[in-house]
Amino acid sequence: MNMGIDFLILMKQEWAVIIILFILLFIKVSSKDQANEYILKLVNILLLLNVIAGFFGLKDGVLFNEMFKTNHLIVTEKNILSLGTYIIALQSYPWLKNNKHILEFYILLLTTLLGMFFMISAGNLLMFYLGLELSSIPLAALANFDLEKRKSSEAAFKFIISSAFSSGLLLLGISLVYGTTGTLTLSALSDHLYGSPLQIFAFILLISGFGFKISAVPFHLWTADVYEGSPVTVTSYLSVISKGSVIFVFMTVLYTAFKSYIITWYNILFVLSVLTMVVGNLFAIRQNNIKRFLAFSSIAQVGFILIGITGSSQAGSASVVYFVLIYTFSNLGAFGVVGLVSAISGRENIDDYKAFYKTNPVLSWVLAISLFSLAGIPPTAGFFGKFFLLMAGAGQGNYILITIAALNMVVSLYYYLKVVKAIFMDPNENPVKKLIVTPSPKLALFICVTGIVLTGIISYVYEYIYSMSIGI
Amino acid sequence: MSLTLLILIPLLTALSVLFCKGLKQVRTVSLIGTTLQLFFSLIILFAYWKERAAGNSSQFLFESDYSWFEPLHIHYHIGIDGISLSMILLTAFVVIAGVLVSWTQEVLNKEFFFLLLFLSAGAYGYFISLDLFTLFFFLELAVIPKFMLIGIWGSGKKEYSAMKLALMLMAGSALVFVGLLGLYFNTNLNGAHSFDLIRISQMHIDTSVQNVFFPFAFIGFGIFSALFPFHTWVPDGHSSAPTAASMFLAGISMKLGGYGCLRVATYLMPDAAHHYSPVIVLLSTIAIIYGAFVTMMQKDLKYINAYSSVSHCGFVLLGIGMLTQTSINGAVLQMVSHGLMTALFFAVIGMIYSRTHTRLTKQLGGLLKVLPFISTVFVIAGLCSLGLPGFSGFVAEVTVFVGSWENPDLWYRLATILACASIVVTAVYILRAAGTAVMGPITNNHYNHITDAAWNERLAAGILITGIVVIGVAPFWLFHLINPGTEYIIQHLGKALALK
Numbered sequence: 001m002n003m004g005i006d007f008l009i010l011m012k013q014e015w016a017v018i019i020i021l022f023i024l025l026f027i028k029v030s031s032k033d034q035a036n037e038y039i040l041k042l043v044n045i046l047l048l049l050n051v052i053a054g055f056f057g058l059k060d061g062v063l064f065n066e067m068f069k070t071n072h073l074i075v076t077e078k079n080i081l082s083l084g085t086y087i088i089a090l091q092s093y094p095w096l097k098n099n100k101h102i103l104e105f106y107i108l109l110l111t112t113l114l115g116m117f118f119m120i121s122a123g124n125l126l127m128f129y130l131g132l133e134l135s136s137i138p139l140a141a142l143a144n145f146d147l148e149k150r151k152s153s154e155a156a157f158k159f160i161i162s163s164a165f166s167s168g169l170l171l172l173g174i175s176l177v178y179g180t181t182g183t184l185t186l187s188a189l190s191d192h193l194y195g196s197p198l199q200i201f202a203f204i205l206l207i208s209g210f211g212f213k214i215s216a217v218p219f220h221l222w223t224a225d226v227y228e229g230s231p232v233t234v235t236s237y238l239s240v241i242s243k244g245s246v247i248f249v250f251m252t253v254l255y256t257a258f259k260s261y262i263i264t265w266y267n268i269l270f271v272l273s274v275l276t277m278v279v280g281n282l283f284a285i286r287q288n289n290i291k292r293f294l295a296f297s298s299i300a301q302v303g304f305i306l307i308g309i310t311g312s313s314q315a316g317s318a319s320v321v322y323f324v325l326i327y328t329f330s331n332l333g334a335f336g337v338v339g340l341v342s343a344i345s346g347r348e349n350i351d352d353y354k355a356f357y358k359t360n361p362v363l364s365w366v367l368a369i370s371l372f373s374l375a376g377i378p379p380t381a382g383f384f385g386k387f388f389l390l391m392a393g394a395g396q397g398n399y400i401l402i403t404i405a406a407l408n409m410v411v412s413l414y415y416y417l418k419v420v421k422a423i424f425m426d427p428n429e430n431p432v433k434k435l436i437v438t439p440s441p442k443l444a445l446f447i448c449v450t451g452i453v454l455t456g457i458i459s460y461v462y463e464y465i466y467s468m469s470i471g472i
Numbered sequence: 473m474s475l476t477l478l479i480l481i482p483l484l485t486a487l488s489v490l491f492c493k494g495l496k497q498v499r500t501v502s503l504i505g506t507t508l509q510l511f512f513s514l515i516i517l518f519a520y521w522k523e524r525a526a527g528n529s530s531q532f533l534f535e536s537d538y539s540w541f542e543p544l545h546i547h548y549h550i551g552i553d554g555i556s557l558s559m560i561l562l563t564a565f566v567v568i569a570g571v572l573v574s575w576t577q578e579v580l581n582k583e584f585f586f587l588l589l590f591l592s593a594g595a596y597g598y599f600i601s602l603d604l605f606t607l608f609f610f611l612e613l614a615v616i617p618k619f620m621l622i623g624i625w626g627s628g629k630k631e632y633s634a635m636k637l638a639l640m641l642m643a644g645s646a647l648v649f650v651g652l653l654g655l656y657f658n659t660n661l662n663g664a665h666s667f668d669l670i671r672i673s674q675m676h677i678d679t680s681v682q683n684v685f686f687p688f689a690f691i692g693f694g695i696f697s698a699l700f701p702f703h704t705w706v707p708d709g710h711s712s713a714p715t716a717a718s719m720f721l722a723g724i725s726m727k728l729g730g731y732g733c734l735r736v737a738t739y740l741m742p743d744a745a746h747h748y749s750p751v752i753v754l755l756s757t758i759a760i761i762y763g764a765f766v767t768m769m770q771k772d773l774k775y776i777n778a779y780s781s782v783s784h785c786g787f788v789l790l791g792i793g794m795l796t797q798t799s800i801n802g803a804v805l806q807m808v809s810h811g812l813m814t815a816l817f818f819a820v821i822g823m824i825y826s827r828t829h830t831r832l833t834k835q836l837g838g839l840l841k842v843l844p845f846i847s848t849v850f851v852i853a854g855l856c857s858l859g860l861p862g863f864s865g866f867v868a869e870v871t872v873f874v875g876s877w878e879n880p881d882l883w884y885r886l887a888t889i890l891a892c893a894s895i896v897v898t899a900v901y902i903l904r905a906a907g908t909a910v911m912g913p914i915t916n917n918h919y920n921h922i923t924d925a926a927w928n929e930r931l932a933a934g935i936l937i938t939g940i941v942v943i944g945v946a947p948f949w950l951f952h953l954i955n956p957g958t959e960y961i962i963q964h965l966g967k968a969l970a971l972k
Contacts, residue, residue: 315544378613387605387649391544394653399684402653406646413642417619417635425623425631459541466543 010061010070013054013078014121017114020046021107028103036102040093043106044440047086054079062123066185069123072468077248077321078117084241084328085113090444091336092233095343105145108138109237116245125174125184125257128249132170132213136163139242143230155229162222166212173205189257203261206253207268213246216306217275220299224283227295232342235291236335239298244324247302251309251320259472262312269310270401277303277408285415290338290350293415294331297374300412301327304389307405311392311471318469319388322455322462326373326385329451333370336445337363345432350419354428360435364423366445373452375416376409381456388462475516475534475550478560478596481509482567486589495581499571502585506568506592513564520557520953531960532602532670540605545666549603553960554953555804559599559731562811565939566723567592570716572932573819577625577714584625588716591617595724599731604652604667607736611648611696611728615641618725621717622709633705633712640705644695648732651689654681655740672740673964679743686744689737690752696729698785700759710778715822718774722781723815727807730788734803738792739961742968745795750883752793757887759786764897768904773821773831776905777814780857783894784810790891791872794884797955797962799875804954806872809856809864809943816936817853820846823929824909827922833905838914845925847910849933854902856940859895864943869895 008015023046027039060071089106096102112135119131140163144156178184180199181192193199211219227235254265280300287293305327308320340363342348357364373382386409394402437445455461485505492498516534523533532551540548552560570588577584594613601607615638623634652667658681659666666672695702706726710718738745763783770776784806791803823846824839825831840847856863859870876888914920925933943950 378609406649410642
């Protein structure tokens with residue numbers, strides 16, 4: 001077998017990111033005072049190329065003795081993350097334009113992306129852990145990127161502590177798994193897991209670790225503070241890209257290594273998803289800061305994703321990947337508008353959005369459409385995403401869970417509509433001024449809205465993802 | 473005959489409204505679009521008659537079926553029978569009247585007409601869907617535009633009403649959602665599941681399964697149709713909404729529920745329909761009587777019409793719950809009749825309010841002297857509401873009562889008698905409202921300076937009155953349209969009974 005070419009093709013997305021990283025490092029080292037605008041444009045173009053390149057040369061295979069594996073679904077998952085990163089890079093343009101540390105920002109950002117790619121492709125728990133750490137440590141630095149803000153450092157500190165703690169749980173779980181089975185390869189593990197108490201304990205540790213990373217209740221307590229304190233760009237990165245990547249891995253680990261424990265983890269996920277939806281929703285209702293509000297709403301969304309994971313069929317895993325794609329568009333659409341408002345006017349409360357429609361009609365519609373998509377209202381893609389998630393869950397025949405989820409959608413509609421009400425209906429003497437939006441965030445919002453409108457109605461996207469998905 | 477045009481025409485009109493400048497262009501484009509739609513609906517009606525006359529006896533006509541989400545067996549499957557056709561005609565009539573009464577909607581006119589047309593596209597899509605996924609898609613599509621219409625252009629405690637309406641309707645569709653998924657996963661087509669209405673109707677779903685999921689579907693759709701005790705969104709929503717939205721809400725939106733109860737819940741789960749029929753009859757009888765008595769206490773014209781809608785929509789659910797062919801025919805007739813009548817009522821209330829700036833019956837009076845046209849229309853709408861022969865209300869209600877009486881059970885007959893008696897109460901509140909508001913001396917000198925209806929208002933009222941009178945005087949064509957559709961439902965219910 002032609003090892004060298006395989007090596008290049010199978011890891012093409014990782015290579016792409018590494019090349020971009022090196023270009024940026026080279027620029028950083030070579031010149032003293034860089035023109036920010038050019039660098040931003042260069043980065044955006046490189047990231048766009050990265051997204052486009054992801055769609056070519058799809059190939060299944062394993063490398064390094066199953067340390068690294070890839071297939072069509074994994075490539076698609078990485079493409080979703082690259083696309084999300086590209087949108088975020090476009091959105092951060094006005095915020096970074098006058099920042100001195102623009103190159104560091106992108107170097108850190110792309111390092112985390114690289115970590116996530118390795119994590120998704122991991123065929124071995126050790127490799128997974130390596131990727132996870134590569135992605136979470138630079139994220140703490142990113143959360144602290146508003147250097148003069150105290151809240152930002154507080155957020156970074158909370159993030160690094162909680163992420164270290166959850167990594168610890170994961171690592172203990174992994175070592176116990178290794179101790180009882182003698183292997184860490186995902187595909188081989190399922191034959192060695194037979195349900196001894198130590199293995200169950202290791203499994204619980206792993207689930208808790210994952211729970212922290214995807215901020216499922218009761219492991220969610222760090223989320224709101226970190227989201228509120230971090231710069232909006234980083235918050236959106238945390239809530240979409242970072243969370244999405246862990247969800248992909250979580251699903252793979254459950255579906256391959258722990259498939260013999262399906263009854264155990266079905267019940268665990270049942271409880272977790274109900275708690276996550278209910279607590280996320282109830283807390284979201286009470287929020288006044290829009291970033292905290294989006295943080296809790298994204299916790300509630302995770303509850304729905306967990307239901308899709310319980311589906312454990314081809315439709316289940318397809319619906320999860322599909323939903324993460326839609327969630328990327330919807331959440332980044334919402335965060336895009338919030339980021340613009342916060343970068344230009346510095347206002348972050350829901351009350352500040354009162355009468356927003358009078359001054360910024362287009363941005364209001366973008367925000368409203370994104371919120372409708374998050375709430376799962378047709379014809380936005382969110383409707384299809386939620387429908388298919390719950391449908392996959394209903395395939396297991398547990399209609400209690402589906403009823404609870406459906407009613408939670410009503411609760412979530414309440415708080416999304418509260419924001420819509422503030423934008424369109426409430427009077428305000430001092431609304432946010434008319435914002436002048438530069439081309440690149442405009443492009444980002446355009447991509448998001450197009451995605452929200454088209455990914456649902458055009459069934460091709462779902463069918464494409466479905467054709468590559470694998471159930472248990 | 474491509475039925476998809478029914479969705480595309482309002483959708484394209486709505487989109488082109490966005491590119492218009494100023495109220496004049498916006499309303500002209502909207503009127504052209506809705507007129508086109510009305511003509512297209514009539515063309516469909518004639519084509520339908522032609523097909524039937526040529527001996528085409530299949531259950532649904534003009535079917536087209538495209539695969540949408542292939543792996544999940546979701547199809548875009550559309551087609552119509554007489555029941556859906558009558559609903560489509562109703563929608564076309566109400567929407568064009570809605571555009572006409574909003575002729576002077578100056579504030580945010582573009583958004584207003586866009587949402588109104590978007591809403592109507594959803595309603596058309598709902599009525600032509602033969603796939604439960606598509607049906608659900610269009611059902612939920614209609615929730616948010618209503619929220620926006622009430623919340624932005626409404627009056628009174630508009631935000632509260634809009635939120636209440638959106639959440640209650642969303643809760644309804646959440647229940648429907650569970651019911652539909654339950655149906656889906658209990659179908660078996662060579663190992664695959666299906667959302668297809670026709671296919672599900674052809675297979676027998678376990679009675680125990682039906683008994684679990686029927687309440688979900690029926691209550692879910694019932695919330696849209698003001699099923700007691702989930703009717704509380706109706707009075708708030710209707711009274712806070714701007715005129716055109718009230719017309720749409722009461723005229724069409726509440727019919728989405730009745731149609732779903734009939735087409736999805738009763739038709740696809742006939743065993744459970746028999747099982748739960750006493751509950752439906754009980755709840756709808758309560759709604760009829762309770763609605764009528766509460767209406768008597770109201771002083772605001774919009775509240776009067778809103779609560780009377782609760783009572784009148786009770787007849788729809790009563791007709792469905794009685795499970796005889798005549799009663800179900802009556803239920804469909806009542807949906808059409810009530811849709812036209814209540815739209816007319818809300819339109820005329822809007823006209824009165826825009827001139828007198830009050831909706832309280834006490835403060836009105838002697839309007840007949842200053843507003844002869846509007847007052848006459850008001851009286852016509854009232855008489856139709858109380859079921860005067862010659863208007864559609866009479867035809868529909870009599871059919872429901874006759875059909876209900878066909879059910880020989882003693883308790884059902886008692887319910888029928890009670891429901892019949894509510895007509896007297898209806899007469900009381902309608903005649904009292906008409907008496908105080910329209911007759912008598914002029915109570916406010918300011919009223920001497922107001923002008924009667926403009927051409928657009930006259931046209932809107934004319935269109936709706938034409939519908940009411942045509943059905944009232946010659947109901948047979950509508951009856952023959954509906955009857956073959958209900959026959960299938962009855963056959964299904966009969967089969968279910970035989971299996972018992």
